[in-house]
Amino acid sequence: MTPKLELRGVTRAFGEKGSPGRVTAVRDLSFTVGAGELVAVVGPSGCGKSTILNMVSGLYGPTEGAVLIDGVAVEGPRSEVGFMLQKDLLLPWRTVIENVEFGLETRKIPKAERRRIARTELKRIRLEEFADSYPYQLSGGMRQRVALARTLAISPELVLLDEPFSALDAQTKLVLQKSFSRTLSESGLSCLLITHDLQEAVIMSDRVVVLSGRPGTVVDTFAVDLPHRDDPLARSTLPATHEYVKRLFDTLHIAEGAA
Numbered sequence: 001m002t003p004k005l006e007l008r009g010v011t012r013a014f015g016e017k018g019s020p021g022r023v024t025a026v027r028d029l030s031f032t033v034g035a036g037e038l039v040a041v042v043g044p045s046g047c048g049k050s051t052i053l054n055m056v057s058g059l060y061g062p063t064e065g066a067v068l069i070d071g072v073a074v075e076g077p078r079s080e081v082g083f084m085l086q087k088d089l090l091l092p093w094r095t096v097i098e099n100v101e102f103g104l105e106t107r108k109i110p111k112a113e114r115r116r117i118a119r120t121e122l123k124r125i126r127l128e129e130f131a132d133s134y135p136y137q138l139s140g141g142m143r144q145r146v147a148l149a150r151t152l153a154i155s156p157e158l159v160l161l162d163e164p165f166s167a168l169d170a171q172t173k174l175v176l177q178k179s180f181s182r183t184l185s186e187s188g189l190s191c192l193l194i195t196h197d198l199q200e201a202v203i204m205s206d207r208v209v210v211l212s213g214r215p216g217t218v219v220d221t222f223a224v225d226l227p228h229r230d231d232p233l234a235r236s237t238l239p240a241t242h243e244y245v246k247r248l249f250d251t252l253h254i255a256e257g258a259a
């Protein structure tokens with residue numbers, strides 16, 4: 001079966017070819033995200049995680065190799081790709097429901113239909129009673145949930161999650177990891193999760209890709225063969241979870257030492 005996302009021998013360099021300032025951010029990366037799969041990418045700072053996201057979102061292409069969505073090379077922004085960033089980027093002058101409708105508006109969906117979809121998404125994240133509130137009236141965790149609703153409202157097939165919980169306190173993070181995991185599993189979406197948090201990578205994903213320091217190359221990739229992908233809290237209590245986290249820690253330690 002064609003994967004939802006495939007990076008095939010991807011290298012990306014910046015700067016003039018042959019110039020001393022040329023930097024290779026990632027080298028010969030190959031990995032896939034299958035349909036309905038959540039794949040976490042972890043690696044040391046500067047290993048090229050943002051570069052990967054920028055290529056998958058069509059901001060720029062690889063220097064060598066190919067980035068494919070549904071087997072088709074990405075050559076610009078694709079409507080089936082949704083994003084969730086560390087900062088919620090909600091528009092402060094719009095109500096919660098108007099924020100959720102934003103992506104639908106830019107796609108010229110009629111107003112009544114936009115409202116219907118936005119209400120369904122707010123219900124899904126259990127914030128329907130805040131539809132007419134403004135972002136400043138919500139907690140950081142609630143704002144991130146609204147941002148997820150906005151992402152899902154456009155019915156994406158692939159969701160890119162860029163450190164979506166890193167700005168939150170530890171307790172809010174746990175609650176959100178749980179609610180995101182349930183929502184993403186229920187929707188059967190394919191997801192690429194970029195994270196610095198090794199525990200998060202293990203408790204939320206089906207598979208983990210480990211990158212080395214710059215230039216980022218794949219140093220390990222493994223399936224997380226544990227139950228409860230839709231419930232990170234339950235997964236975090238399993239003894240085997242700690243084995244996986246330790247494996248990641250050891251791999252990254254070696255990778256950093258070699259960089």
Ligand SMILES: Nc1ncnc2c1ncn2[C@@H]1O[C@H](COP(=O)(O)OP(=O)(O)OP(=O)(O)O)[C@@H](O)[C@H]1O
Binds near residue numbers: 025044045047
């Ligand atoms: N547009 C650019 N021009 C020049 N160099 C770049 C550009 N984008 C990224 N780089 C370089 O490529 C390397 C990887 O950058 P990138 O931002 O992808 O890493 P990252 O893993 O997201 O970093 P962090 O974890 O610290 O956010 C860095 O050394 C960076 O300086």
